[in-house]
Amino acid sequence: MCVTPSLPPAEPRKIIHLDMDAFYASVEQRDDPALRGRPLAVGGTRERGVVMAASYEARQYGVRSAMPASTARRLCPKLLFVPPRFEVYKEVSGQVREIMAEYTPLIEPVALDEAYLDVTHNLKHEPLASQVARDIRAAILARTQLTASAGISYNKFLAKLASDHRKPNGQYVIPPGRGLAFVEKLTVGQFHGIGPATAGRLHALGIFTGADLRAQPEAFLRQHFGKAGGYYHAIAHAEDHRPVQPDRQRKSVGAETTFAHDLHEQPELLAALLPVAAKVWSYCQRTGQSGRTLTLKVKFADFQQITRSRTLLASVPDEASLLRTCQDILTALLPLPKGVRLLGLSLSNLDGEAPPASPGGQLTLF
Template sequence: MSSADHEREEEADGLRKVIHVDMDAFYASVEQRDEPSLKGKPVAVGGSSQRGVVAAASYEARKFGVRSAMPSARAIRLCPDLIFRKPRFDVYRQVSDQIRAIFLDYTPHVEPLSLDEAYLDVTADLKGIGSATRIAEEIRRRIKAETGLTASAGVSYNKFLAKLASDQNKPDGLCVIRPGEGAQFVAGLPVRRFHGVGPRGAEKMAQLGIETGADLVARDLAFLRANFGSFAEYLFRAARGVDLRQVRADRPRKSVGGERTFFENIAGADTLRATMDDIVEIVWARIERADTRGRTVTLKLRYADFTTLTRARSLHHFVADKAEFSAIGHALLDDLMPLPQPIRLMGLTLSALERGEEESRPTKDGQLTLL
């Protein structure tokens, strides 16, 4: 980007400078970095068996249509030369911590979304650089130098646009949407690119003649409310490039929990109960670190066909200790057994929280995905 472009990047009155950084094919890229013979080859992280599922795919694999959450059997049919590697989440977390430390050199306002992406508000950056574009370029250079991985970044004046921009020039790309350019940028995008619009939502919009941001902005709020209910206000603002959400490094914690995704579906009472024990151990440790307590325990199961089921139990008192937390989790599970089919995910969460006397900041990795 030229120096003239940098000079044109000025903050408009009342607008923020927001960067969204998204690592490129993060899990698969870490595997290719640590095993150089995999570079340039189609790689999937996940289980390779008939009942396995893809957790992440390299860009070489994506060219064949391989995507995350795809059954491994289908992925192999699409790409017979696909190379599977088992996930190493301890390594991915270590790399994520390295990247997070880089972010914090520039701003304390870092809102992580997952291990591989985060929002940064650099309106007043710690190094006094002044240009969000320069900061994004510097962060990307440092990530490459310090981790050997590439990241894409989007720069704009709100979170919605910054996230759209980070996906625009992937992989290893940068996109800047300056004040005054947001509505025009959004107008040319398919509505499927809007965060929160899934395949079914996009299909419904297509039936209503809405396929792009320009189509969406042409509909008034009354029309959107009639067809999309409470989602209408978001769509109305997004179509105009408007997003009033702040980058919040310390979002109030509503729950503490974690979920474990299996790359081989599991069944059987003994296996399920042993898995519950593992989750209880890790989640209760997080509850203690967060210095919080709660009244509601929620069990989440996702079956092999991707159907998701939740069951919760609320108490009149706070959960007393790990033993009670474990007992409730097991009781919720026992009430559902025998399960109608194997599961690919189990999660346990404590909510209806109240902090202890000593205030505690949320952990950096947000909602933990258990191994």
């Protein structure tokens, strides 16, 4: 992850990162009293499924989102699984968005359950961002019967960190002048934008905490991590000048499916792409948008993952073309060396975006 360089604002911003608490699971527990207080996972209803969200009762057993359902069941034998209801989640997300819009037009959604808000000059003329956050969280609870947590700070990076600091149903402020002290005590794995693999590489370089990261010259970090090194250098100094972008365009749309048993043969693999492509094209039909770059994801039985991408000269015109192109990409990979547990498809380079450079123009391995 890297941050596009931008100039610091003329005055300190007041940024809120709002995050709904265990959103999908909390909606299910709200709508079904029998589920309240019980360990619950959304998704993973099949043996080879994946947990999409876990209630706080389930998290006490170590159950987390993106965890294989079989692992979650092993950790919590009494875990209850419910299928996702995305239309309901979207409806509730819309209610939350309406509440936020009563306070500021500067809202940058990150997902259905989280968003950044710039309340420097808010519609309520409230000088304290912490009070705005309290009011928004109270309104969400009153209208949806769901709780939200909030982080408040002078930039997006710190606001995101702060929102995790008092979950669930709490909020935390990192005021100007306190960012460096907050960051230096964190482990690098707690930094937004640094995943387990990057954290391991940092550990190999003797960098374990925010203070260790801040001690490294930017040139050193860029030498080892490329452009991302500049981002790591900035956040180690609690710097993030990115504005809240209320009109941020969606960059891609995708879908994937995990199979009940490993797939090996060409006919079943090609057939498995049908519902995945249908989900992607359904989004295109709803929005009137299409794209030129198709990316196929293949996850093998041993969890090794590969992706292949193809960029076309024009946007995909229809579902048949979408399916045919992704089947062509898959066919070029056959025969596969081992069984496949998951196939995914994403469509990016959406209408209105400039196409990424691609050597040879057609096929790229990421």
